[in-house]
Amino acid sequence: MPPIIEFKNVSKWYGEGDSRTEVLSNINLTIEEGEFLAIVGFTGSGKTTLVNMMTGLLQPSEGEVLYRGQPITGPAPERGIIFQNYSLLPWYTVFQNVALAVDEVYPQWSREEREAHVRKFVEMVGLSHAVDKRPSELSGGMRQRVSIARVLATDPDLLLMDEPLGALDALTRGNLQDEILQIWSANRRSAVLITNDVDEGIYMADRIIPLDPGPAAGLGPEFRIELDRPRDKTDMNHDPHFKRVRTEILNYLVQLGEAGKQQSDASLTLPDIQPIKPGSRSFVSKWRRA
């Protein structure tokens, strides 16, 4: 059986000629069925480009990305993605946002079935009380929960997560990590987590691959995490295997960082920071309901 995702000598660049910037260079990667893979890397190293080629939102400039042995030609709901910035549609309620996905993926179901399905997943992420609220009325953590429910409700074969918890506070982050793991372990789909937090990667994944800093980033050596599931954050901190793997990965990344500093003469890669402005929208919807 072919692996769920396979990258074969994939390179990706933007622009042509003198303005050509190579983001990823010669990537070879295999993701097995049922595996939880984490890719860690510095911001701006091309992690989002990598995951977007798995969704099909981007096409490789060279080489090919295979999904179950077939080249990926475009996005499909079977490869669900949780975006870093939630990407909820602000004019829809929580219910409608999830329903948009469910209606698209299960057109053959009856209205009642689809509605029940939406409610089930909204409940699963603990937002039943907010089902008729709009994204602007929710906190960052709640919005990301909606985004998770939207993806999970379509029952994807492969769950892609592009720094899903990057914009959240530590506490919410920890809770959502557990929730994602719980849902993932329930049906053991394949999953890819993009993150810049090594601890998060170790806690959640079976395998960690660092992405060297761009431009022209390549993949580093893989690190297997052989910790039993379910993992416990507190116990894990004292586990010798955890300590060793963590040190190894951090050392590797630190070395990369040092090397990057020595190499870099003028070209700085700015961090990819998106402002989140919840204020103005929630203001209006509050007023409109008043």
Add this chain to the structure above:
Amino acid sequence: MGQHLTESPVAPAPKAPLAGLGRYLPARAKVGRQLPGMARTLGISLASMAVFLLLWQMSASYLYGVEASARIERTVREQGPEAGAQMEACIASGDVSCKPNTLPFPSEVLHAAGLLLADHREISAKKAEFNTETAELNVVRAEQGLDPIVYTGRPSFVDQIGTSLKTVAVGFLISLLIAVPIGIIIGLNDTLRIAFNWMIQVFKPVSPVVWLLLVFMIVKTLTLGSDSDTSFLISCISVGLCSMWATLVNTSLGVSSINKDYLNVARVLNLGIGKKIFKVILPSAIPVIFTGMRITVSVAWMVLIAIELLAQSPGLGSFVWEEFQNGGSDSNAKIIVAMFVIGLVGFLLDRIMFWVQQRVSFEKAVG
């Protein structure tokens, strides 16, 4: 909104985002801050209205004086001092026959408004009477397959407002039917945007009068042989063509500047083109589209008067023109009444559009 936040119609203390602030302010303080704000707006508006009326009164009386002395001088020059004295007495008595014809006084305008209303009541009564008289006959005619007899008397001022509103509504609808679909298409497609761009840039600044002539040329040819009245058709199509540009430009802008994240959601879910447009692109563009539609409505109302005037189609424009041509003693006052009515109706239309915009869009409209 250039004024205070507290007096704007869209800012009644929002609950959630500013709830934190509320804790530090006693409830009374908030109300207290809002009330003087409203009183202040009202006070300033009333005061400026008084100044406006005063200036009007002063300029009217100055112009009246100039016109009166010119008239007396002319009479003296042409008919001798005796006739001049007579004319002076006549003007002083306020007789209609020798009233100087110039900018009317505010009181005259108010009086003319009353006259127009009275005229409307009279005409409505006549119309009602006519309708009851012809009701039986019309039943018979309908049975015979003949057109019913309708009242064809002079329309009142209020009827003219109604006709104008009808024209502008049809014109607005025409502009929406043209501008929104084209705006969406050229917003989605780069090639078509370039193809349409020169057209928009060149035709946008064309004067309503020229549009009217263009429409006249086309409609005249298309309706050859039919003896129906095409003036209404011509004026509403012209209004639509003049006013659609703002909606067209804003729709294409709103559609083309949609947040990439929303499009990615649509792509990942493999939404069909229809669903993509109606569930993702349009909702996201609606605030911008509605801003364009508000401009369209105000432009439509503005050009309507000029177009009606030229197209001889009934409505406020032709009312103004007829009054000007009549040159009756109260014509000028009636024209000023029409001016205020036109302004107020335009203001109301804009408020209605603003209200609708608030209802349908997820973002706050700025008005």
